[in-house]
């Protein structure tokens with residue numbers, strides 16, 4: 529059914545870069561055979577799933593939506609996709625993204641622009657726009673995305689689905705193509721909080737292959753999903769600074785309505801100030817490009833990926849390969865990052881941004897002394913028109929205002945649908961939890977849903 533749906537919708541949606549129909553059917557038949565033989569099946573047995581095309585899949589093209597990896601077939605499997613296979617999931621394909629996960633609309637993909645299923649003249653958000661659109665349009669049941677500054681939560685908000693960024697280190701990054709390693713985290717998309725929780729159960733856990741992986745006990749994330757919060761004494765803090773100038777009035781109203789509903793469900797509502805929240809975007813746009821400039825140095829035409837034929841010496845092979853292989857936004861970020869890390873500017877930019885990052889973390893620590901969960905809108909607007917922001921990178925960057933601080937502090941965050949604007953476009957509510965308190969986060973999200 530998922531494959532039929534993909535065939536019918538892809539000409540308009542373009543959520544997938546690669547559809548793995550053959551392999552999906554084999555995986556599904558393997559599950560059937562297990563059931564017939566009375567063998568035990570995994571928690572995702574037979575569930576069609578989409579995987580963002582920046583996670584390595586052995587033998588299956590992994591492009592990162594970049595020309596530089598157009599023909600890259602990984603010789604190894606990422607930890608998350610290994611875990612999916614162990615749980616019996618059926619991978620239907622690799623989903624579209626902004627090149628190297630840099631962007632907020634999927635318009636930076638070198639191959640195609642994904643449409644928002646609610647209005648195909650609009651973007652699905654990004655960078656995990658393909659994964660969000662595929663779940664919203666029922667091309668698959670759940671999907672995986674990656675979130676460095678909001679790339680799971682913002683597209684979830686634009687597409688009216690649930691999207692979660694776990695605590696940094698909860699899900700292994702082994703086999704995830706690196707963008708900004710201190711911020712990148714893989715997480716689930718689903719059409720319900722419960723689906724997202726089930727997928728998180730399957731992918732979370734310590735991995736010796738990832739040096740930043742946390743050695744912690746993984747609870748059952750579906751265990752706490754109760755219809756209300758009565759008697760739980762949960763304190764929910766509204767981040768004051770995320771309301772005000774620049775926030776679409778319809779988003780403002782829907783999110784305030786959701787907060788009132790949380791109160792009815794039994795949460796105690798507080799108003800909290802995070803005064804340094806607004807420095808998230810400027811510090812992120814130093815730190816993320818700096819890490820990206822180092823991570824992307826590996827695409828030199830030597831070991832794998834594209835090699836430009838227009839070169840007569842080693843240096844010109846590097847430069848012509850990178851000139852031909854990377855798109856505009858990726859080049860912009862490599863240049864910003866290289867500049868920020870260069871001698872003479874390092875202290876003024878990179879070091880300063882790291883100090884600001886610490887201050888933002890402190891704001892969250894202070895807030896979490898008073899409350900258990902923080903709430904804000906996920907994005908300042910609903911889905912914008914394709915082409916609307918593509919020539920204005922700064923206005924594109926500002927779309928991640930509310931999500932970026934969460935990555936800088938390494939915290940878990942989730943976006944859940946909380947209504948529609950007058951154009952019929954979905955609005956997202958962001959909930960932010962304490963480190964490793966995904967259980968609480970999912971509990972509040974579930975009760976609201």
Ligand code: GLN
Pocket residue numbers: 629630631632654655674675676677678679680707816928
């Ligand atoms: N939109 C942000 C960026 O362009 C975040 C991307 C992400 O989370 N991968 O960097």
